[in-house]
Amino acid sequence: MDADVIVVGAGLAGLQSARRLQDQGFDALVLEGSDAVGGRVRTDVVDGFRCDRGFQVLNPAYPAVDRWIDVPALELQRFGVGAIVRDGRSATTLAHPLRHPQHALRTLASRHVPLRDVAALARWLGPTLLRPQTATRAATDETLRASLDAAGLTGRLRRDVLDPFLAGVLADSGGDASANYVRLLLRSFALGAPGLPSRGMQALPEQLAAGLHTAVRLRTAAREVREVSSGVEVATDAGSLRARAAVIAVGPQHVAELASLPAPATHGLTTWWFRATGQPRTGPFLLLDASRPGGGPAGPIWNTAVISRVAPSYAPPGEHLVQATTLLGEPDGRADEQAVRRDLARLYGTSTTRWEVLTHHVVTHTLPAQPPGPIARGPVWTGERVLVTGDHRETASIQGALAAGVHASRAVAARLGLA
Ligand SMILES: Cc1cc2nc3c(=O)[nH]c(=O)nc-3n(C[C@H](O)[C@H](O)[C@H](O)COP(=O)(O)OP(=O)(O)OC[C@H]3O[C@@H](n4cnc5c(N)ncnc54)[C@H](O)[C@@H]3O)c2cc1C
Incomplete structure (x- = not known):
């Protein structure tokens, strides 16, 4: 096993899931496809x-x-x-x-x-x-x-x-x-x-990432997340990784690439x-x-x-x-x-x-989009060991993304049992 839980996506939801899982005694590994943490919360320094x-x-x-x-x-x-x-x-x-x-x-x-x-x-x-x-x-x-x-x-x-x-x-x-x-x-x-x-909005996700015991693996996109008998296997261009469970926190436009869910508007x-x-x-x-x-x-x-x-x-x-x-x-x-x-x-x-x-x-x-209805639906299991979360499962905001991370970590901890 490469970790207890692999978290795909180092936006606020993924980072917060990993941090909370870690606080509960689980070994969490975060994979991020881009070159830095933050997802939609990034800051460019120009001149x-x-x-x-x-x-x-x-x-x-x-x-x-x-x-x-x-x-x-x-x-x-x-x-x-x-x-x-x-x-x-x-x-x-x-x-x-x-x-x-x-x-x-x-x-x-x-x-x-x-x-x-x-x-x-x-x-x-x-x-x-x-x-x-x-x-x-x-x-x-x-x-x-x-x-x-x-x-x-x-x-x-x-x-x-x-x-x-x-x-x-x-x-x-x-x-x-x-x-x-x-x-x-x-x-x-x-x-x-x-x-x-003071250092830009990206300081927010960077603060979350700084609290992780295992560094986020940048430029490591998950190509597929599938369940295997012992847990999950996550395919990346650098090979496959195994864990007891996976949290998919990739943002609304990428959800359908990794999970059998419709893409949120x-x-x-x-x-x-x-x-x-x-x-x-x-x-x-x-x-x-x-x-x-x-x-x-x-x-x-x-x-x-x-x-x-x-x-x-x-x-x-x-x-x-x-x-x-x-x-x-x-x-x-x-x-x-x-x-x-x-x-x-x-x-x-x-x-x-x-x-x-x-x-x-x-x-x-x-x-x-945040249409009328239940304000937060919460993370969703797409299999025994694969959970999907992110602002699109809670509310369309920083609040929603952080809450999504907390709720995902609780759901995974409950399924895996206490570490
Ligand atoms: C322009 C803008 C303004 C906003 N203004 C506000 C505001 O003022 N107040 C507020 O509360 N909220 C605001 N928001 C919303 C808030 O930023 C988001 O709700 C929140 O950041 C979403 O976090 P997330 O973790 O759910 O998703 P994301 O931030 O989208 O994170 C998903 C991460 O997954 C990564 N990823 C995707 N596919 C893969 C893959 N296959 N493998 C590995 N990694 C992958 C992505 O690169 C990304 O880093 C704003 C958003 C934007 C873009």
Whole structure:
């Protein structure tokens, strides 16, 4: 035997499974097809700028992050709790009145925050804020769109703020996600201040990997996972490995290659990373575009932020880093550089002709779709000794991937018996 358990995939779910199995006394070996750990949580360093592979944030209020991650060691640089909304007339900063009292009056008086909508939002989200179980254990669920409509949350707070914000978070503007899941997401945003680790988002999986006794085998893709009489055999280009059980944690787009399961549906986005000349004045907030009459952005960009304003460690001293995100599900989701540059000029009200593209990430499978229904289905056995897990079995998030790892390790430990 090469290990008690072979874990295929060194994303957050695979790393967390291996770590928890190890803590329970099992010998876990992680195989990763690419050149580093992290899966969808990777950071490229380009000319001294840290560019995450797709704009993403770490929310310390996620229960699994709070429980399993050493957040202080990541030196999180936090976003402001709020957003700047750009519409056809102006850009308005809307911020949490207690955390950013300097913006309180303007936020409460803003045309983007009508009282009727605030009351509807409180009715819709309040019970989950107080007791998250109301969402996780709810007997019924429906699409976000239908649920917000039914709650009467139909005004500008929804159109100008919630819809564009959630489209970026879900990588989808369709409103077809589970309403209960979105309630939980918004609860995490209400309770935490998301941020970026000083060394980039990849510091998160690297922290998990550093806790493993056996180094992750990089550039070692599993070609086949099959059950044999003594357990499992995993074929790789460098030969076969044997273990008592296997955990397949390869991400939604690769599941069907290794297990007899259908490929989960996914949503995608792109992120452009620019070296900006001068720092646009946005504060530490995400900028949302609500300029299209009737809702949504007037151009391809759904959200943008001056990342170096939030996370100075992401840029060399004196330099400015801007991210711009488009959604692949939209007709202009693959807008070219000129279109994105033009849109940024409109959004920031400044010339961008001298801004330099550092890199551009097209992340086709950013997130598994999260349709209405049970919020987390949990890992699934595809044989006696082969378990499939990942964010697509839990929730489409860092929280979901970490929880997937924990649940997988428990299931495997129970099947193998205590080590
Ligand atoms: C652009 C972007 C933005 C995001 N923003 C946020 C956010 O702000 N907040 C949030 O909570 N979540 C966010 N997410 C989602 C979050 O990153 C994912 O839910 C989570 O990282 C998924 O982890 P995973 O381990 O399930 O899968 P993955 O990260 O996909 O890991 C799977 C791993 O398996 C490897 N693999 C695949 N096939 C094989 C094989 N045959 N053999 C060996 N290895 C293999 C892959 O290389 C990969 O390393 C974002 C994701 C992206 C891409």
